[in-house]
Amino acid sequence: MNYDEILSIAPYSLNKQEKTEMLTKRMKELTKRHIETCEPYNRMMNSIDFNLDQIKKYEDVPFLPVRLFKELDLKSVSDDEIFKTMTSSGTSGQAVSKIYLDKTTASNQQKTMVKIVSDFTGAGRMPMLIIDCPSVIKNRSMFSARGAGILGFSMFGADKTYALNDEMQLDVEGIQAFLKKHDGERIFLFGFTFMIWQHFYKELLRLKAEGISFDLSKGILIHGGGWKKLTSEAVSPEEFHKDLKDVCGLDSIHDYYGMVEQTGCIYMQCECGHLHASIFSDVIMRNPTDFSICKKGETGIIQVVSAIPESYPGHSLLTEDEGILLGEDDCPCGRKGKYFKVIGRLKNAEIRGCSDTYAAKFK
Amino acid sequence: MQQNSNNFDEMNVQYCVGDAVIMSQLVDAPSKIPFDESIINFLALVSKKLLSMNEAKEFPDVITLGFWMRKASIESLKRRFEVSDESAVKRGRGVVFHIAPSNVPVNYAYSLVTGLLCGNKNVIRIPSKDFNQVTIINRVINDALTEMPEIKPYICLIKYGHDAAVNDKLSEIADVRVIWGGDNTINEIRNSKMKPRATEITFADRYSLAVIDSNAYLKAENKDKIAQNFYNDTYLTDQNACTSPRAVVWTGDKITEAKEQFWDMLHKILIKKYSISGVQSVNKLTSGYILAAMKPGVKKITSGDNLIIRMQVPSLTSDLMEIKDNSGYFFEYDCKDIYEIREFCNDTRCQTLAYIGSKEQIKPLIMSDILGIDRVVPIGETMNFDFMWDGYNLFERMTRNIVIK
Numbered sequence: 001m002n003y004d005e006i007l008s009i010a011p012y013s014l015n016k017q018e019k020t021e022m023l024t025k026r027m028k029e030l031t032k033r034h035i036e037t038c039e040p041y042n043r044m045m046n047s048i049d050f051n052l053d054q055i056k057k058y059e060d061v062p063f064l065p066v067r068l069f070k071e072l073d074l075k076s077v078s079d080d081e082i083f084k085t086m087t088s089s090g091t092s093g094q095a096v097s098k099i100y101l102d103k104t105t106a107s108n109q110q111k112t113m114v115k116i117v118s119d120f121t122g123a124g125r126m127p128m129l130i131i132d133c134p135s136v137i138k139n140r141s142m143f144s145a146r147g148a149g150i151l152g153f154s155m156f157g158a159d160k161t162y163a164l165n166d167e168m169q170l171d172v173e174g175i176q177a178f179l180k181k182h183d184g185e186r187i188f189l190f191g192f193t194f195m196i197w198q199h200f201y202k203e204l205l206r207l208k209a210e211g212i213s214f215d216l217s218k219g220i221l222i223h224g225g226g227w228k229k230l231t232s233e234a235v236s237p238e239e240f241h242k243d244l245k246d247v248c249g250l251d252s253i254h255d256y257y258g259m260v261e262q263t264g265c266i267y268m269q270c271e272c273g274h275l276h277a278s279i280f281s282d283v284i285m286r287n288p289t290d291f292s293i294c295k296k297g298e299t300g301i302i303q304v305v306s307a308i309p310e311s312y313p314g315h316s317l318l319t320e321d322e323g324i325l326l327g328e329d330d331c332p333c334g335r336k337g338k339y340f341k342v343i344g345r346l347k348n349a350e351i352r353g354c355s356d357t358y359a360a361k362f363k
Numbered sequence: 364m365q366q367n368s369n370n371f372d373e374m375n376v377q378y379c380v381g382d383a384v385i386m387s388q389l390v391d392a393p394s395k396i397p398f399d400e401s402i403i404n405f406l407a408l409v410s411k412k413l414l415s416m417n418e419a420k421e422f423p424d425v426i427t428l429g430f431w432m433r434k435a436s437i438e439s440l441k442r443r444f445e446v447s448d449e450s451a452v453k454r455g456r457g458v459v460f461h462i463a464p465s466n467v468p469v470n471y472a473y474s475l476v477t478g479l480l481c482g483n484k485n486v487i488r489i490p491s492k493d494f495n496q497v498t499i500i501n502r503v504i505n506d507a508l509t510e511m512p513e514i515k516p517y518i519c520l521i522k523y524g525h526d527a528a529v530n531d532k533l534s535e536i537a538d539v540r541v542i543w544g545g546d547n548t549i550n551e552i553r554n555s556k557m558k559p560r561a562t563e564i565t566f567a568d569r570y571s572l573a574v575i576d577s578n579a580y581l582k583a584e585n586k587d588k589i590a591q592n593f594y595n596d597t598y599l600t601d602q603n604a605c606t607s608p609r610a611v612v613w614t615g616d617k618i619t620e621a622k623e624q625f626w627d628m629l630h631k632i633l634i635k636k637y638s639i640s641g642v643q644s645v646n647k648l649t650s651g652y653i654l655a656a657m658k659p660g661v662k663k664i665t666s667g668d669n670l671i672i673r674m675q676v677p678s679l680t681s682d683l684m685e686i687k688d689n690s691g692y693f694f695e696y697d698c699k700d701i702y703e704i705r706e707f708c709n710d711t712r713c714q715t716l717a718y719i720g721s722k723e724q725i726k727p728l729i730m731s732d733i734l735g736i737d738r739v740v741p742i743g744e745t746m747n748f749d750f751m752w753d754g755y756n757l758f759e760r761m762t763r764n765i766v767i768k
Binding site: 040041043044046047048049064065067068071072288289290291301318320322346347348 | 638639640641642644645648649651652653654655656659661662663667668669670674
């Protein structure tokens with residue numbers, strides 16, 4: 001099954017049965033490909049006596065823990081076919097994921113992302129306000145998930161303008177000029193959840209008290225990067241949305257969930273506040289005790305499958321996040337497929353014993 | 364230098380037993396002879412209090428400690444270690460500074476009792492985490508000290524973080540330094556200088572294994588008890604104690620049958636007693652795949668869930684310990700000749716060999732000039748503390764020998 005065929009399907013148009021049929025076929029092909037072309041993957045599959053006939057549904061494809069991409073070099077193409085190597089962000093001193101992309105996989109990632117995001121933003125580029133500082137992509141040493149995210153989403157924007165200066169202060173005049181220039185147009189805003197709260201929302205709130213306000217009611221905001229830092233400030237997603245609306249009229253706000261190991265297949269938050277799986281990928285919640293599939297409403301470890309990865313064996317991965325499946329094919333927003341909620345990182349268990357290797361591994 | 368060090372008012376620690384004044388008295392107090400009667404009586408008092416305390420009953424590790432400190436148990440230690448040679452007299456070496464491991468709640472108490480029985484004055488960095496076991500034991504010690512205040516200058520239990528100034532100060536007054544907690548802690552503490560005559564006992568990162576004779580296992584009638592013993596050796600400490608077997612080696616000619624029963628009996632216990640977190644499950648999955656990717660021929664066997672992960676390896680080598688895991692993750696090896704595991708044991712990090720069957724089958728391996736293995740004990744006894752520990756005779760290391768001719 002060619003990925004172009006899948007790309008021709010609208011991203012939220014298949015029901016459970018249709019999606020299962022399509023995705024199972026593709027996932028089986030990808031599994032076969034990686035067994036044949038990635039020797040470490042082949043050995044892993046051998047270690048569990050896996051063979052392709054065991055795949056009745058895409059749920060049956062074994063999942064690799066995402067940390068494997070930090071510990072091992074996993075690629076299913078020869079070195080001269082590697083077009084780009086992506087690395088994950090990581091706190092300093094930590095190992096980073098290395099994801100090897102050939103031209104096909106890289107291009108399919110981009111095409112997929114366009115299909116998914118345009119379902120929310122509509123076709124065509126909008127003037128784009130990036131809630132970050134310019135140096136985040138200029139400075140190579142700072143280049144990270146933040147930079148990659150900005151670059152990735154930049155393809156949906158025109159006249160890209162940074163809302164913050166390199167001192168992380170709001171560029172009030174710059175924003176005023178940008179909004180004046182695009183008066184009446186829809187505006188695309190993008191940034192990381194914590195940055196938006198800390199350097200954008202809080203500043204807007206302060207300015208409003210001084211009588212300076214911005215009208216962003218025609219804006220659409222996409223933000224990602226997780227809630228971890230905001231949870232410590234006790235800001236819920238609902239408050240985040242409401243407070244932003246109150247301060248600048250911004251009402252179209254979409255969080256997303258995604259990871260460098262499966263770039264392209266992002267999970268966008270719909271108007272009803274649910275994260276959605278497109279037809280290009282899926283989430284499966286796994287029980288921590290036996291990795292069985294959780295029922296709707298049960299908390300589990302999030303497995304992600306993606307139809308994209310051809311150049312590295314990352315088509316079925318076990319994340320280190322917990323989530324809950326909320327439903328399938330019946331979200332009031334009208335999109336088909338699973339919708340779910342991410343709870344956050346797996347809690348670090350307190351390990352007994354006198355060896356201290358554990359802490360080093362999972363800090 | 365000695366005078367200055369006797370003032371402990373400025374030392375930034377939290378005292379759980381003792382205080383800054385006791386610390387000064389501790390430095391000046393005389394060492395005792397090993398198995399001094401006052402110490403034996405004090406430990407008997409602590410033991411009695413622990414064993415009669417309702418709160419302590421919830422904690423098997425506290426109860427085990429209580430039994431170990433009973434007068435009868437101490438008397439048997441005394442019989443084993445006391446010298447009868449009249450031309451040699453023993454005394455404590457002086458101040459023993461112990462650094463206890465942070466993740467094993469009762470370990471510090473064993474270290475303390477050893478120091479006391481050898482006649483020493485003890486200052487111990489205890490785990491900073493609030494383990495219930497630690498609270499209970501400390502309360503009983505404090506209680507016993509009010510009844511026997513003459514023992515006060517022999518015990519100070521303190522908590523502090525990674526504070527080099529405290530390490531320096533306590534190392535400076537120590538005659539013996541005992542470092543538990545593995546390689547990283549040892550390296551950190553070794554930045555602090557000691558007196559020229561001071562000695563050190565270090566418990567570095569170690570690994571252990573189990574050797575099961577399949578024929579002997581199948582003949583055993585107490586398979587429930589064996590499973591429980593193995594559980595205590597491994598899962599009770601999340602398989603993360605240095606004594607917990609990481610590898611299970613099978614010998615004899617009924618391996619397949621024995622394995623099936625052994626792991627099945629263990630699984631029955633685990634379902635009742637052990638809960639595994641998401642992080643532990645994901646780690647075990649990760650470790651298994653890393654091993655499989657690195658070593659061809661590895662097969663993984665699970666208990667149908669994530670509780671027991673067995674990695675069948677085509678050869679058992681010490682480099683596997685670079686990719687070990689815990690919480691129920693075992694390297695498993697079918698062994699035809701005991702010398703096949705020689706490489707695994709020929710490593711200074713290899714500590715305890717736990718066995719089922721006859722220890723005679725192990726002896727040729729031990730006698731074959733290997734660098735590792737300090738203990739060969741039946742399964743179920745890997746954690747049983749003794750003065751002979753980790754290859755050291757702690758009694759010898761914590762006493763001074765005076766020759767009178």
